Amino acid sequence: MVKQKINPNINDPIENLYIHVPYCHQKCGYCDYYSVVKSPDYDLFLSGIKKEWEMTKSYIQKHNNRLAPLKTLYFGGGTPSILPPKILKNIIVFFEQEIGFDPQIEMTLEVNPEPQGQETVVAGIESGINRISLGFQAQQDELLKKIGRIHLFQDFLEMLTLIRKNRLENISCDLMFALPDQTLADVLKSAQTLIDLDIPHVSFYSLDLEENTPFYKKYHQSPELLPSTAEEREMYYQLLKIFEKNTYHYYELSSVAKNNLYSRHNTNYWSTRPYLGLGPSAHSYFNGIRKGNIRSIKAWLDDPWQNAEFETIDLELAMREYAMLVFRQAKGFSVKEFENRFRIKNPFELELESLIKQKLIIQDQTENRYYLSKQGLDFANLVFMEFL
Ligand code: SF4
Numbered sequence: 001m002v003k004q005k006i007n008p009n010i011n012d013p014i015e016n017l018y019i020h021v022p023y024c025h026q027k028c029g030y031c032d033y034y035s036v037v038k039s040p041d042y043d044l045f046l047s048g049i050k051k052e053w054e055m056t057k058s059y060i061q062k063h064n065n066r067l068a069p070l071k072t073l074y075f076g077g078g079t080p081s082i083l084p085p086k087i088l089k090n091i092i093v094f095f096e097q098e099i100g101f102d103p104q105i106e107m108t109l110e111v112n113p114e115p116q117g118q119e120t121v122v123a124g125i126e127s128g129i130n131r132i133s134l135g136f137q138a139q140q141d142e143l144l145k146k147i148g149r150i151h152l153f154q155d156f157l158e159m160l161t162l163i164r165k166n167r168l169e170n171i172s173c174d175l176m177f178a179l180p181d182q183t184l185a186d187v188l189k190s191a192q193t194l195i196d197l198d199i200p201h202v203s204f205y206s207l208d209l210e211e212n213t214p215f216y217k218k219y220h221q222s223p224e225l226l227p228s229t230a231e232e233r234e235m236y237y238q239l240l241k242i243f244e245k246n247t248y249h250y251y252e253l254s255s256v257a258k259n260n261l262y263s264r265h266n267t268n269y270w271s272t273r274p275y276l277g278l279g280p281s282a283h284s285y286f287n288g289i290r291k292g293n294i295r296s297i298k299a300w301l302d303d304p305w306q307n308a309e310f311e312t313i314d315l316e317l318a319m320r321e322y323a324m325l326v327f328r329q330a331k332g333f334s335v336k337e338f339e340n341r342f343r344i345k346n347p348f349e350l351e352l353e354s355l356i357k358q359k360l361i362i363q364d365q366t367e368n369r370y371y372l373s374k375q376g377l378d379f380a381n382l383v384f385m386e387f388l
Helices: 042-062 085-098 115-127 141-146 153-165 184-196 214-219 229-245 264-269 297-302 315-328 335-342 349-357 374-378 380-386
Strands: 014-021 067-077 101-111 131-137 171-177 201-206 249-252 255-257 276-278 283-286 289-292 309-312 361-364 369-372
Touching: 014 042, 014 264, 042 085, 042 276, 042 297, 067 085, 067 264, 085 101, 085 115, 101 115, 101 264, 115 153, 131 153, 171 184, 171 229, 184 201, 184 229, 201 229, 229 249, 229 255, 315 335, 315 369, 315 380, 349 361, 349 369, 349 380, 369 374, 374 380
Parallel strands: 014 067, 014 276, 067 101, 101 131, 131 171, 171 201
Antiparallel strands: 201 255, 249 255, 276 283, 283 289, 289 309, 361 369
């Protein structure tokens, strides 16, 4: 009897965990991540994380999914550095006891450069945090104010000094471009600042107008107040150029790194392997199922499973998602890697041929590998849509 092919995610070990911390000191004008600014109850949040974990663990046991010592643990948000030090420590110790940590675990904390977070950062490093994603966005204080950040460039420098004083070097910074009134010179100055500070990993994003944000209301009807698409593209290319010139390796549409300090947590997302996400609005993907938690602390606390949404990712969809996600990465789509993962002959010959004809991808015939072309970088969405 021929064994039926299934989404390989079902049998992969689960070894990556994301915790969503849904609190911020202030909402930034462009931000659509789920977070609240009023009356945080951190003890209740901690008990919610533990409750969701207990329910998740029962599901994992019932379905015989493989749980392995964590290779990555990521605190995102929101503002994880807002957590009181003892709550952060408690969560880390809890999961070390419950799941265990791989000796090489990458443990990331997103940090906003606000003085209130300093104690939490030090406590986090003492408890095993070995990678920090530090909010930067831009070097110019006027731009930071315009987008609603409460930190200034000086606060960023102070937090960076504190992190390095505690001997943590694996630091990532977010840089934003195509902001209102931001010029190409501003963007390049921000990039140069990160280069001069020897930040080993940078993620750079252009402003996206998300519905239900103050920025959407303000700029959707007046796009002339934002850099044009041509200017936005120029900023992107100049960023790639300046980072590559300074020994950074472009490895994903929005990410560059040097000294091999790639984000292992994000790379796992782009591999279609399992991850758990705990906390309101967090997403999980394991046992071939995607779980999306509700964007409400109260409803999540009430029942983090009943109040979540579920989607089954069958083999067909898993293969399509895989193709979309590998094209995000500089390594591109390798026929051999695809066939090893899915144990199926590459079913995308027609799609790949069509994308080559449209000059959106190029083929390396020796390696039988496909990458985004320069045009494909501009129209990456068209490439992804080909696999939908
Ligand atoms: S600090 Fe981060 S998560 Fe909070 S509102 Fe600003 S961008 Fe969003």
